[in-house]
Amino acid sequence: MNGKKGLSYKEAIREIEEILLQIEKDEPDVDQLSEKVKRLSSLISVCREKLVQTENEIEKILQEIEKS
Amino acid sequence: MDQKFSLAQLNGEIKKVISGRFNAPLWVVGEIAEMNVNQSGHCYLTLIEKEEDTDKIVAQARATIWSYTFRMLRPFFETTTGQPFRDGIKVLLQVSVEFHELYGYSLNVRNIDPTYTLGDLARRRLEIIQRLKAEGVYEMNKELELPLVPQRIAIISSPTAAGYQDFMQQLGQNAKGYHFYTCLFPALMQGNQAEQSIRESLDKIYAFEEHFDVVVMIRGGGSQVDLSCFDNYQLAYHVTQFPLPILTGIGHDKDESIVDMVAHSRLKTPTAVAEFIVAGVTAFEEKLDAFESQAVGLIEEILEEKRDHLEELSERMATSVRGKLETQRRHLVRLSWQSRENVLLSLQQKNHALEKKIQRIHLLSVGSVMRSRQNIDNKVFGLRRSLEQRIALDSKNLEDRLMKTRTLVNRIFLMEKQQIEFAARQGELSDPANILKKGYSITTSEGKLVKNPEDLHQGTLLKTTFLKGELLSRIVENTKK
Incomplete structure (x- = not known):
């Protein structure tokens, strides 16, 4: 998924895995941890939204392809 | 001067020679180059033989299957081979050789041996498979990684095919409400032009490759017979070289076609293809869930650790401060003696x-x-x-x-x-009992309730019912009268 805005699913999953690994290994302090948790939950919710929401931009491109 | 023949005489002689030499039907192998069925149901064929390596035509003959025979041979051939009787296939025919003075040489088809064609098709399929393997391309589409979320789908199908509707319906009805982006690239999915038509659609998708995650090739509802275009070398090669994973749902459960074999994944029906795609997305969402609970677990663990650590530190600090104070106090006590x-x-x-x-x-x-x-x-x-x-x-x-x-x-x-x-x-x-309870009584005469004393005569016997018993009395005087 390579929408112009935001990340692809692949990139998101890679970053999630990275953050989890960091948390597991580096045991960050509470403030760092809070930053990482924020990032994690935003990555996960972005992915979830992408699954069910319609991105008009993609829809438009495909309609144009279908017409051509 | 030699003897002169009229053309009719000559043809007559040739006919005699031919019918003398070929006086009984015989079996002949040939490829159908052309086939026409006229309105009366007679079938006219052009049979050819090609040189093995060069495809050069080295022999040709006309053949006829009279409608009476054709009506029986065609279904026999098609049900046995699972292939339509049509041009481009090799057949073993029992023919009688005929020569007509006016129309010349032709073969009259009496019978057909479908097992020959079956064998030939199987051999050709095997050759194509071996060729694809020898060229090292057989596995290439399978080796492509299926995207995490196959959400943008290029569809090759006939827009009117039932299979296409099934696919779209199954995809649209997914329980989790996932959104899919589909784009139809119409193609003929059977017949002579199918192979080229499908290849053209693939080329078009190729031009917009970056906008798609996956290609779906579906068919369904058509005749079970005509799948030969999916056994075509050119098309199969195209599929192996395609940069996006191709999923097939060509909708037949007999043999796999070669396109099925080289595609990334082969599903039995268009509906199954849609289910496969939805299952992929569901798996992705489950992965997200797993990450989430892993994160919550890790964070709780870390916080618990930090909490314990802080408590331990504060405990230690209190102890050491108390110890120091105790030393001081003792020191002071000692001083106080002085x-x-x-x-x-x-x-x-x-x-x-x-x-x-x-x-x-x-x-x-x-x-x-x-x-x-x-x-x-x-x-x-x-x-x-x-x-x-x-x-x-x-x-x-x-x-x-x-x-x-x-x-x-x-x-x-x-x-x-x-x-x-x-x-x-x-x-x-x-209820009368309640009325009696209140002190009222009920008066009857000859079993009838007395409501109007004017109707009663002197001397009439009256029965009065109280709460706790009855009384008989006689009228002494009717003052109402």
Whole structure:
């Protein structure tokens, strides 16, 4: 998924895995941890939204392809 | 001068020679180059033989299958081979050789051996498979990684095919409400032009490759017979070289076609292709869930550790401060032996101040532990809160609805109850026993209730019923009369 805005699913999953690994290994302090948790939950919710929401931009491109 | 023939005489002689030499039917192998069926149902064929390597035509003959024979041979051939009887295939035919003075040489087809064609097709399929393997391309499409979320789908199908509708329906009805982007690239999915038509659609998708995650090739509802275009080398090669994973749902359960074999994944029906795609997305969402719970677990673990650590630190600090104070106190006690009276006063003051300090230090350290703990708790709480809110909202909705239902039921019960009580009271009021209880009595004459004393004569026997018994009396005088 390579929408112009935001990340692809692949990139998101890679970053999630990275953050989890960091948390597991580096045991960050509470403030760092809070930053990482924020990032994690935003990555996960972005992915979830992408699954069910319609991105008009993609829809438009495909309609144009279908017409051509 | 040699003998002169008329053309008819010559052809007549040739006919004699041919019918003498070929006086019985014989079996001949040939490829159908052209085939026409006319209105009366007669089938006219052009048979050819090609040189193995060069495809150069080295022999050709006309052949005829009369309608009576053709009506039986065609279904026999097609049900046995699973292939249409058509041009481009090799056949073994039993023919009688004929020569007509006017129309020349032709073969009259009497019978057909479908097993030859089957063998030939199988051999050709095998050759194509071996060729694709030898070229090292057979596995290439399979080796492509299926995208994490196959959400943008290029579809090759006939827009009117039932299979296409099935696919779209199955995809649209997915239970989780995933959104899919589809784009149809129409193609003929059977017949002579199918191979080229499908290849053209693939080329078009190729031009927009970056906009798609996956290609779906579906067919369905058509005749089970005509799948030969999917056994085509050119098309199969194209599929192996395609940069996006291709999923097939060509809709037949007999043999796999070569395109099925080289495609990334082969599903039996268009519906199954849609299910496959939806299952892929579901797996991705489950992965997200797993990450989420892994994260919550890790974070709780870390916070627990930090909490323990803080508590231990504050404990240690308190102990060491107390120890130091104790040393000081002892020191002072020792001093006090030297200047007891003097020192005693200041000692008490100092002691007091020290005690206060101990308390403050302790309070401070406990306070900081408390604050950190609260900070941590807030964060854990925040993580869960969104979940709980969702659950709370749902359950509140449910409870509201339950409450409303319960109130309604209660109200109905109350109304019913009131009605029943009212009815019971009515009944009580009119029961004669209750009237008697109140001190009234009932008077009858000859078994009839006396309501109007004017109707009674002197001397008539009256029966009066009280609550606790009856009395007989006679009328002495009717004063109403």
